[in-house]
Amino acid sequence: MGKEMFNLADVKLMNKKVSYQGFFQVEELTFKHKLFSGQWSSVVKREVLERGNAVAILAYDPYLEQVILVEQIRVPVLAQIKDELAQSPWLLELAAGMIELNESPEDVARRELMEETGLEAKQLNKILHFYPSPGGCSERVDLYLAIVDATKAFGIHGLSSENEDIRVHVMSRINAYNKVMSGEIVSAPTIIGLQWLMMNKNALEVVAKSDTV
Numbered sequence: 532m533g534k535e536m537f538n539l540a541d542v543k544l545m546n547k548k549v550s551y552q553g554f555f556q557v558e559e560l561t562f563k564h565k566l567f568s569g570q571w572s573s574v575v576k577r578e579v580l581e582r583g584n585a586v587a588i589l590a591y592d593p594y595l596e597q598v599i600l601v602e603q604i605r606v607p608v609l610a611q612i613k614d615e616l617a618q619s620p621w622l623l624e625l626a627a628g629m630i631e632l633n634e635s636p637e638d639v640a641r642r643e644l645m646e647e648t649g650l651e652a653k654q655l656n657k658i659l660h661f662y663p664s665p666g667g668c669s670e671r672v673d674l675y676l677a678i679v680d681a682t683k684a685f686g687i688h689g690l691s692s693e694n695e696d697i698r699v700h701v702m703s704r705i706n707a708y709n710k711v712m713s714g715e716i717v718s719a720p721t722i723i724g725l726q727w728l729m730m731n732k733n734a735l736e737v738v739a740k741s742d743t744v
Contacts, residue, residue: 541565545574556581580668586640587627587674587720589658589728590648591704592681593735598707598728599684600721601626601647602698623700623710624718627672636673644677647688647697652677658727663719672720674727704728 543563551557558579564572590599600623608620628643630636637655644650658674681701689695702710708725710716716725728735 589724654678
């Protein structure tokens, strides 16, 4: 019978090299790992997309029960579009951004929220973290809940130096989740964030009511 859980001691990294360096980096890893049978695997080679880590921000007004989403073009989606009338590379998403060197995830969450929506977080709390594509990409996403004033959310945002053109959308929690169920929202961090919101809405409503007493 194999071990219940594996850890780093169950992987032997034999070689690691950079096979491509551009906007993103691709690394080739050569390794062996323990098998569920208790034996060791043969030598395995895998390429890993190293694109850095990111944060996504679920901007929510619990008093008005409204979610703030952003809309922008996502060029990689172009490769999947077959019908130009039915699909679009402009996606509805949570505000998000990459973590730069010497930045904390919380600092990035506050910065990206301001850059993409023009909002400041009244409260900011980490919800969870996840790996969007662990089969080929090392990226880890930290998901934050930002309590905001939805009445201040409007307009076009983004950094011109990064060619960003980002439109803010304010909608009810129910409307946002319906767009997940209908397939209009297809961004994984956004789906995860809105599903979390639906599961935890009662707790957030209690907080909102207690603040108004």
